[in-house]
Amino acid sequence: MIIRKSRDQIEKMAQAGVVVAACLEMLRGECRPGVTTAALDAKAEKFIRKHKGMPTFKGYRGFPASICASPNAMVVHGIPGPYELKDGDIVSLDVGVTLEGWVGDGAVTVAAGKPRRLAERLMEVTEASLKLAIAKCVPGNHLGDVSHAVEEHVEANGFAVVRTLVGHGIGRNMHEDPQIPNYGTPGEGPLLEEGMVFAIEPMVNAGTHRVVVGEDKWAISTADGSLSAHFEHTVALMESGPRILTLRGSMKAPGLGTALPLW
Numbered sequence: 001m002i003i004r005k006s007r008d009q010i011e012k013m014a015q016a017g018v019v020v021a022a023c024l025e026m027l028r029g030e031c032r033p034g035v036t037t038a039a040l041d042a043k044a045e046k047f048i049r050k051h052k053g054m055p056t057f058k059g060y061r062g063f064p065a066s067i068c069a070s071p072n073a074m075v076v077h078g079i080p081g082p083y084e085l086k087d088g089d090i091v092s093l094d095v096g097v098t099l100e101g102w103v104g105d106g107a108v109t110v111a112a113g114k115p116r117r118l119a120e121r122l123m124e125v126t127e128a129s130l131k132l133a134i135a136k137c138v139p140g141n142h143l144g145d146v147s148h149a150v151e152e153h154v155e156a157n158g159f160a161v162v163r164t165l166v167g168h169g170i171g172r173n174m175h176e177d178p179q180i181p182n183y184g185t186p187g188e189g190p191l192l193e194e195g196m197v198f199a200i201e202p203m204v205n206a207g208t209h210r211v212v213v214g215e216d217k218w219a220i221s222t223a224d225g226s227l228s229a230h231f232e233h234t235v236a237l238m239e240s241g242p243r244i245l246t247l248r249g250s251m252k253a254p255g256l257g258t259a260l261p262l263w
């Protein structure tokens with residue numbers, strides 16, 4: 001069952017979303033060669049708690065850290081640790097914040113130092129696919145419209161969407177109905193209604209769509225070792241259209257800032 005939220009409840013979720021966005025912004029500034037993913041996690045936890053939030057991921061099904069940090073071929077769910085970012089690395093950072101019982105969830109992929117051209121293009125295409133999906137978050141559309149928007153843009157650019165991991169409804173719990181695949185058929189799936197709130201999160205691989213689970217049983221990586229990128233926003237469906245609750249000004253993809261009225 002998809003739980004619809006009232007305007008007041010969406011305002012509360014927006015407060016959690018602000019902390020997610022600000023934390024990701026802070027982390028982006030910290031991503032440089034020589035920094036460990038454990039150091040990023042420590043900074044994020046401190047930041048979230050300073051802003052009266054709880055790191056949603058910590059302890060979730062036993063996850064041991066406050067953020068997920070997934071470098072290069074790692075898609076999602078990387079446990080932060082001693083890995084030191086190198087010049088040209090990309091790293092996907094996923095942050096969840098619970099504030100006064102409401103959850104916000106967002107992710108970005110950023111480069112340490114200067115990314116190679118392929119990595120840069122992968123990040124651009126992935127973030128653009130998220131924007132296109134958000135534009136479909138309008139009451140009266142169907143969930144398949146959202147999913148299809150990601151798939152279409154990613155595949156037109158020669159990349160692959162991960163099929164075994166999905167976005168999700170979000171509210172008092174991080175994971176609510178519905179599941180939101182990054183592929184689908186326009187016009188199919190649940191009808192979108194005002195008050196629904198979704199965490200939309202394209203996970204895009206430069207090579208095969210197939211993924212493998214790591215020895216720690218958390219980290220998920222591309223099966224062929226190709227690069228992967230991940231962008232996520234928490235989005236509320238308002239009568240007037242989508243409202244991004246985890247919006248951050250400086251995360252615009254280059255050249256796309258004015259392509260959609262949303263940003």
Ligand code: MG
Binds near residue numbers: 167168199
């Ligand atoms: Mg999520």
